[in-house]
Amino acid sequence: MKRIITALFAALALFASASTLAARNAAPMGFEIGVATIEQVKASIGSKTALQDGGINAYSDGHMLKGEGKGLDVAGLQRILFIFDSKGVLSAVRMTLAKDGFRTMAGQLRGKYKVNAQQLPFVGDAWVHYYAGESLIELDAPHLSFEMSLTYLSKTFQHEFHKRRAAERAAEAKEQAAKL
Numbered sequence: 375m376k377r378i379i380t381a382l383f384a385a386l387a388l389f390a391s392a393s394t395l396a397a398r399n400a401a402p403m404g405f406e407i408g409v410a411t412i413e414q415v416k417a418s419i420g421s422k423t424a425l426q427d428g429g430i431n432a433y434s435d436g437h438m439l440k441g442e443g444k445g446l447d448v449a450g451l452q453r454i455l456f457i458f459d460s461k462g463v464l465s466a467v468r469m470t471l472a473k474d475g476f477r478t479m480a481g482q483l484r485g486k487y488k489v490n491a492q493q494l495p496f497v498g499d500a501w502v503h504y505y506a507g508e509s510l511i512e513l514d515a516p517h518l519s520f521e522m523s524l525t526y527l528s529k530t531f532q533h534e535f536h537k538r539r540a541a542e543r544a545a546e547a548k549e550q551a552a553k554l
Contacts, residue, residue, distance in 0.1 A: 399509040400487065402467045402526045403446065405456075407509040410464040412437060415456050422446055428455060433535045435460040443469070450475050452521065457531070466527035473522040476500060476515040483524075487511055 399407045405415055416439065419425060423445040428438030436458035443451035450472035457466040471479070480494075480502045487504035494500050497517065504511040508529050515522035527535075 399507040399528070400504075400511050400526045402469070402524075403448075405464055405467070407464055407466070407526055408528045408530070412439070412456075412458045412462040412464075415439060415464065419446070419456075423454075425456075431457045431465075433538050434458065434465045434531055436462065436465060457527075459531070465531040466525065468526075469524040470521050471524060473515050473520055476513070476522050479522075479524065480513055483511060483513060 399409065401407070401410075403419065405418075416425065419439075419441070423441050423443055425439045425441045428440040430436065431438050434457055438458070439456040441454050443454040446454070448469065448471070451469055452472065453470040455466075455468040456464065457468070459465045480492075483502065483504055487506045490503045490505050490510070492502040494502070499515070499517045501512065501514040504513075510527050510529060510532055512525045512527075513522065514525075
């Protein structure tokens with residue numbers, strides 16, 4: 375009886391640890407979305423590449439740090455932007471990369487995250503959206519561009535972005551209607 379109870383507890387512990395790993399957020403450059411702080415990013419990334427103040431983000435009300443990404447050892451990386459919330463916690467990371475590595479990167483991300491949706495035409499805009507825990511990953515390659523973007527964001531940031539963009543569009547429509 376004691377062995378059965380021990381086996382049940384072991385199985386429960388294994389299940390709990392597996393579900394914890396599955397619920398973990400994306401961690402671009404080793405910084406978990408929704409967990410890492412601005413101080414951690416400055417200390418680690420700032421020692422490898424020059425980071426500049428990017429101002430305050432209109433959707434998270436937090437600071438932004440931007441850089442060219444040199445020294446970060448990411449193939450094709452041209453620019454990187456870290457977006458934090460008002461408490462200094464990482465809300466989003468946007469990387470701009472050379473588009474010629476889209477298919478390779480999509481495959482690498484597919485091995486790491488779960489695919490949510492995708493559009494992979496032979497010609498045209500290509501994109502793949504992934505998720506991990508409470509974070510979303512969007513790989514977008516516009517057809518008439520030489521660049522692609524890889525964006526990691528928290529679901530909270532995405533929700534706030536959509537909410538504020540809808541309010542902006544409504545205000546613009548109201549302003550336009552008043553002019554007519």
